[in-house]
Amino acid sequence: MGETTPVEDWAGDFDVLDPGYVADPFARWDDLRERCPIAHSNRRGSTWLPTRYEDVTAMAHDVDHFSSLDISVIPFEGEGPEDPAEAVLPYGVPPISADPPLHTWTRRLLLPWFSHRRVESYEAVTRELCSGLIEGFLEQGRADAAVDYAQQIPVRVIARILGVPAEMADTFTEWVRDVLEFADDPEKRIEGMTGLITYFLAEIERRKVEPGEDLLSELLHSEFEGVPVEESLVLGVAALVLIAGVDTTWSAIGSSLWHLAGHPGDRERLLAEPELMALAVEELLRAYSPVTMARIVTGDVDFGGCPMKAGDKVLMNFPAANRDPAAFERPEEVILDRAVNRHVAFGSGIHRCAGSNLARMELRVALEEWLRRIPVFSLAEAEEVTWAGGQVRGPRLLPVVFR
Amino acid sequence: MKVRVDPERCQGHARCYALAPELFEVDDYGLSSALGDGTVPAGSEERARLAIANCPEFAISEVGVEG
Numbered sequence: 001m002g003e004t005t006p007v008e009d010w011a012g013d014f015d016v017l018d019p020g021y022v023a024d025p026f027a028r029w030d031d032l033r034e035r036c037p038i039a040h041s042n043r044r045g046s047t048w049l050p051t052r053y054e055d056v057t058a059m060a061h062d063v064d065h066f067s068s069l070d071i072s073v074i075p076f077e078g079e080g081p082e083d084p085a086e087a088v089l090p091y092g093v094p095p096i097s098a099d100p101p102l103h104t105w106t107r108r109l110l111l112p113w114f115s116h117r118r119v120e121s122y123e124a125v126t127r128e129l130c131s132g133l134i135e136g137f138l139e140q141g142r143a144d145a146a147v148d149y150a151q152q153i154p155v156r157v158i159a160r161i162l163g164v165p166a167e168m169a170d171t172f173t174e175w176v177r178d179v180l181e182f183a184d185d186p187e188k189r190i191e192g193m194t195g196l197i198t199y200f201l202a203e204i205e206r207r208k209v210e211p212g213e214d215l216l217s218e219l220l221h222s223e224f225e226g227v228p229v230e231e232s233l234v235l236g237v238a239a240l241v242l243i244a245g246v247d248t249t250w251s252a253i254g255s256s257l258w259h260l261a262g263h264p265g266d267r268e269r270l271l272a273e274p275e276l277m278a279l280a281v282e283e284l285l286r287a288y289s290p291v292t293m294a295r296i297v298t299g300d301v302d303f304g305g306c307p308m309k310a311g312d313k314v315l316m317n318f319p320a321a322n323r324d325p326a327a328f329e330r331p332e333e334v335i336l337d338r339a340v341n342r343h344v345a346f347g348s349g350i351h352r353c354a355g356s357n358l359a360r361m362e363l364r365v366a367l368e369e370w371l372r373r374i375p376v377f378s379l380a381e382a383e384e385v386t387w388a389g390g391q392v393r394g395p396r397l398l399p400v401v402f403r
Numbered sequence: 404m405k406v407r408v409d410p411e412r413c414q415g416h417a418r419c420y421a422l423a424p425e426l427f428e429v430d431d432y433g434l435s436s437a438l439g440d441g442t443v444p445a446g447s448e449e450r451a452r453l454a455i456a457n458c459p460e461f462a463i464s465e466v467g468v469e470g
Contacts, residue, residue, distance in 0.1 A: 057459075112431040116417055278421055282457065340456040348459055352414040352433075360421065 011036035022389030053327035066295035092233030141403030163214020251394020255288035286343035412462035
């Protein structure tokens with residue numbers, strides 16, 4: 001398990017799993033940005049933590065010095081190979097964990113599945129799903145907006161795209177949480193990876209005999225330069241789509257509902273001016289960006305006065321970049337109709353989140369349906385809101401009342 | 404007013420399309436371009452400016468105006 005020693009020096013010994021930081025990292029980033037804009041820690045190997053927009057986006061664009069070969073914020077500390085997936089079964093490297101040229105063509109296989117045209121075709125079913133979930137708890141006058149709602153949405157949409165049954169949703173959620181949220185527990189991490197890889201292997205075998213019209217089937221029958229795509233890559237991409245498409249968007253939906261529950265002015269404004277939703281979704285993504293990625297330093301380099309060594313890790317702190325006063329006016333405020341908003345919640349450069357259109361649609365529809373059915377709601381008094389952090393930050397328990 | 408998307412900078416965030424679908428098109432791989440010759444129809448100027456100010460890659464500019 002990760003270290004639990006309290007942090008005294010955030011500039012030289014930060015801990016992204018510190019419970020106080022997970023619950024409220026914003027003041028910490030503001031402080032670091034002022035006095036040490038690229039912090040360092042040896043807690044989980046030599047790791048750098050930039051907090052300025054300019055630095056984070058420059059590093060994200062500099063793929064020669066900052067490789068994506070290891071993108072996990074929490075290093076794997078179990079026995080055996082460094083990548084827990086390899087401890088289970090070798091699988092093909094999906095584009096998120098690759099550098100060009102491998103990244104370039106594997107990403108192109110995936111992108112059309114998440115184009116805005118495809119995503120539009122998933123909107124009606126997403127809306128129906130959200131509405132059905134609300135039906136389930138509306139009469140009770142209270143719900144856990146994270147557990148009963150946010151957590152239930154992206155996993156079911158992804159299951160549909162992959163062509164696997166929605167009944168698997170709870171199991172998928174458990175595997176993804178094991179891999180991402182409980183990443184400092186090697187046993188859980190291996191358990192989650194084993195579960196999803198074993199499952200997708202069987203699904204791939206089945207599709208060789210009975211191909212469908214889903215992502216898995218079509219990838220199995222794709223080619224690159226005349227050569228059929230290897231099954232191991234199909235497996236890697238399936239794992240990526242599930243791991244990257246579930247926790248992330250669920251966290252964005254949860255954080256947005258948390259904000260609206262505690263800021264009645266913003267909630268009322270969205271109800272009165274629903275046409276603001278497109279801008280509001282981007283602003284909520286900016287203010288509560290869920291995802292931090294990592295990069296590996298490819299060779300010794302001086303970046304912003306920091307002596308980075310080959311093999312060091314850099315945390316692509318997109319959430320902190322999105323709160324940088326040098327890039328955003330009054331960054332600490334949620335301004336629903338913020339007009340200048342070049343946020344990088346979906347990353348920056350060639351690794352821009354391949355599912356960003358899908359995530360944006362899911363977040364918008366989830367908020368629209370919630371507000372339509374539950375226009376007035378607030379945090380349940382005396383009940384605790386809990387947060388997950390590390391690679392993905394968002395509320396995990398979010399009790400709200402609406403009666 | 405005329406807008407242009409720099410294809411070298413565009414990374415497919417599709418923020419422009421989300422904000423001003425009447426001004427941009429995005430292909431299946433996410434690459435965005437201005438519709439037609441980039442001329443912004445009357446009434447869409449504000450949305451064009453919004454698209455410019457929301458591109459995370461600084462890929463959109465007003466033709467003839469220094470970014």
